[in-house]
Amino acid sequence: MMLFVDIDRDWAAPLLAQRLSGLGRPLHATAHSLERALGELGERCRQVEVLSPFITSPVGPDELEQLPALRLICTRSTGFDHIDLAAVHARGICVCNVPVYGDNTVAEHTFALILSLSRRLRRTYDRVGHDELRVSDLEGFDLRGKTLGIIGTGHIGLRVAQIARGFSMRVVAYDPYEQPLLADVVGFSYLGFDSVLGEADIVTLHCPYRQETHHLLDTSAFAAMKRGALLINTARGGLVDTSALVDALHSGRIGGAGLDVLEHESMILDEDHARAGLMDMESMRATVLNHHLLSRDNVVFTPHVGFNSREANERIFLTTAESIGAFYAGTPINRVFPPERPIGRDPVGAAGQGER
Numbered sequence: 001m002m003l004f005v006d007i008d009r010d011w012a013a014p015l016l017a018q019r020l021s022g023l024g025r026p027l028h029a030t031a032h033s034l035e036r037a038l039g040e041l042g043e044r045c046r047q048v049e050v051l052s053p054f055i056t057s058p059v060g061p062d063e064l065e066q067l068p069a070l071r072l073i074c075t076r077s078t079g080f081d082h083i084d085l086a087a088v089h090a091r092g093i094c095v096c097n098v099p100v101y102g103d104n105t106v107a108e109h110t111f112a113l114i115l116s117l118s119r120r121l122r123r124t125y126d127r128v129g130h131d132e133l134r135v136s137d138l139e140g141f142d143l144r145g146k147t148l149g150i151i152g153t154g155h156i157g158l159r160v161a162q163i164a165r166g167f168s169m170r171v172v173a174y175d176p177y178e179q180p181l182l183a184d185v186v187g188f189s190y191l192g193f194d195s196v197l198g199e200a201d202i203v204t205l206h207c208p209y210r211q212e213t214h215h216l217l218d219t220s221a222f223a224a225m226k227r228g229a230l231l232i233n234t235a236r237g238g239l240v241d242t243s244a245l246v247d248a249l250h251s252g253r254i255g256g257a258g259l260d261v262l263e264h265e266s267m268i269l270d271e272d273h274a275r276a277g278l279m280d281m282e283s284m285r286a287t288v289l290n291h292h293l294l295s296r297d298n299v300v301f302t303p304h305v306g307f308n309s310r311e312a313n314e315r316i317f318l319t320t321a322e323s324i325g326a327f328y329a330g331t332p333i334n335r336v337f338p339p340e341r342p343i344g345r346d347p348v349g350a351a352g353q354g355e356r
């Protein structure tokens with residue numbers, strides 16, 4: 001049996017059934033988490049050969065014990081840190097992920113945030129219907145001719161650069177691993193980190209969150225930015241020191257922020273967590289700071305939905321179906337465990353640490 005848990009789109013189960021019908025194996029798809037699905041399946045768990053969870057269903061020794069026939073786990077995410085690899089290794093189970101599904105999706109969302117700020121959409125929307133609507137208060141600025149500073153030119157950063165060139169923007173970028181050929185083709189230049197901050201009218205973050213990138217944008221980084229520049233963050237909240245960002249907005253050091261991610265967002269966005277009183281002092285402080293941040297009309301916020309387009313979600317399911325088909329054909333693809341190739345400069349280790 002192939003067991004799909006955490007299925008929250010109506011169209012997903014029919015799509016999977018159609019794509020996997022040729023395998024001649026029963027398919028069970030449920031909106032419930034793995035834990036709940038195992039309880040519901042009872043003895044039928046013993047027939048599960050393939051499991052496909054999302055990051056919301058941890059897979060560890062307890063779950064694996066109930067799945068004695070399991071051969072393949074296909075997580076519908078890039079990250080796989082919700083899967084206990086030691087437990088999986090002991091059982092010889094293969095793990096596949098979805099390595100790429102939405103670089104253009106997140107890049108387009110980045111521009112949704114940029115344009116919301118450049119055309120003052122929040123303020124404009126709030127003022128519509130008010131008696132004293134003054135168009136002069138709502139004046140925005142053109143992107144054409146402005147400089148975009150990209151921090152991290154991986155999959156998403158490169159798409160952002162391409163879109164920016166389409167807007168006739170000048171693009172500068174910082175990445176410790178430069179790709180000069182791609183920079184030439186797309187039409188941007190690499191500079192040092194501080195130079196990117198100093199030259200950009202808009203700085204956008206597209207690098208991974210790690211110990212060494214924690215608070216990459218802190219007080220001194222904001223001081224290095226052009227006065228009145230904008231900050232966009234669709235990568236991870238921990239890249240930005242929220243307190244320094246609030247100060248920089250308050251002092252006018254920066255002119256606005258477009259955020260799809262926040263520090264401590266899992267605690268803040270998860271109401272159950274908050275209601276259960278599970279916030280520590282640090283998260284409470286972050287909640288208060290984020291409240292200050294989000295109440296400003298030069299800040300636009302979306303709740304970590306940069307990846308969430310119909311096309312990106314479809315790609316996730318189609319890639320998962322392909323991985324299962326390839327596994328049964330004896331030619332696995334998208335395998336992250338056991339690793340297909342030596343771990344390179346970034347991908348597998350980074351993705352395993354919690355990328356969506």
Ligand code: NAI
Pocket residue numbers: 103106151152153154155156157174175176177206207208209212213234235236260261304305306307308346347350355356
């Ligand atoms: P990627 O791994 O393709 O690219 C990351 C780039 O950052 C690499 O070129 C790497 O060399 C560079 N980098 C590493 N350390 C750096 C540093 N200190 N300064 C500047 N650059 C550095 O990753 P991808 O797919 O482009 O994703 C970028 C980020 O977007 C992810 O790390 C993730 O946090 C975030 N993301 C957000 C989503 C959302 O829904 N908002 C969805 C998917 C990813």
